[in-house]
Amino acid sequence: MTLSELVAVTHTTFAERESDAPDDIIVRLSMGDRAAIGEVYDMHHGAVRAFARRLVGEDAAAEDLLHQVFVSLPQAVKGYRGEASLRTFLISVAVNHARHHVRSAARRRFAMERYEREPQQVEGDPELMARRRELSRALARCLDALPLEQRVAFVLCEVEERTSSEVAKIVGAPEGTVRTRLFHAKKKLRELLEKEGVR
Numbered sequence: 217m218t219l220s221e222l223v224a225v226t227h228t229t230f231a232e233r234e235s236d237a238p239d240d241i242i243v244r245l246s247m248g249d250r251a252a253i254g255e256v257y258d259m260h261h262g263a264v265r266a267f268a269r270r271l272v273g274e275d276a277a278a279e280d281l282l283h284q285v286f287v288s289l290p291q292a293v294k295g296y297r298g299e300a301s302l303r304t305f306l307i308s309v310a311v312n313h314a315r316h317h318v319r320s321a322a323r324r325r326f327a328m329e330r331y332e333r334e335p336q337q338v339e340g341d342p343e344l345m346a347r348r349r350e351l352s353r354a355l356a357r358c359l360d361a362l363p364l365e366q367r368v369a370f371v372l373c374e375v376e377e378r379t380s381s382e383v384a385k386i387v388g389a390p391e392g393t394v395r396t397r398l399f400h401a402k403k404k405l406r407e408l409l410e411k412e413g414v415r
Contacts, residue, residue: 241255241256241302242293242296242298242302245289245290245293246290246293246294247290248290253286253289253290256286256289256302256306257286259302259303260302260303260306261282261286263303263306263307264282264285264303264306264307264310265278265279265282266376267307267310267371267372267376268281268282268285268310268314270371270375270376271310271314271367271368271371272314273356273359273360281310281313281314282310284313285306285309285310285313288309288313289306289309292309292312293305299385300382300385300386304382304385304386307372307386308385308386308387308388311368311386311387314364314368315364351414354409354412354414355405355409357408357412358404358405358408358409358412359371359405361404361408362401362404362405365387365389365397366397366398366400366401366404367401368383368387368397369383369387369394369397369398369401370398370401370402370405372386372387373394373398374398374402380394380395380398
């Protein structure tokens with residue numbers, strides 16, 4: 217099984233595409249307007265939560281990261297220049313807050329795996345479902361082993377299907393750097409997955 221096929225097994229289409237906020241909302245956000253924060257949350261929390269979940273691999277840590285993004289928004293939005301959509305900017309804020317979450321989520325995920333209880337599948341081939349769960353867990357474990365920059369590049373490019381140009385704006389790095397990080401992430405993931413017995 218190729219890395220692309222493995223990602224497809226665990227992939228959720230990033231259906232919610234970029235949508236811009238009303239013009240006045242940035243000003244209101246920078247003033248700490250709670251209603252504006254609520255509006256932005258309503259518009260974009262799903263995309264930010266999905267990214268956080270893919271990055272840290274655990275619901276509780278993803279919720280913590282999501283909370284941190286929106287709590288810091290009035291201060292963070294002062295750096296918003298309008299060059300990307302507000303949703304893309306929020307993802308970049310999540311990336312900036314991710315270091316602590318990534319480390320602690322990796323530790324918790326490893327510890328909790330033994331106790332994980334999967335919901336019962338009511339339809340489908342039980343063997344296939346078990347195989348998919350194991351593949352998903354293997355990919356998550358291998359993602360945990362990547363440096364944060366490579367993990368971010370992989371999640372944004374391969375899972376959320378963003379272009380390297382979009383990702384470059386989100387992470388504040390040249391597009392070539394994003395491609396290099398993605399290349400190294402895929403190479404390392406292949407090696408780690410082979411060690412896990414996934415081919």
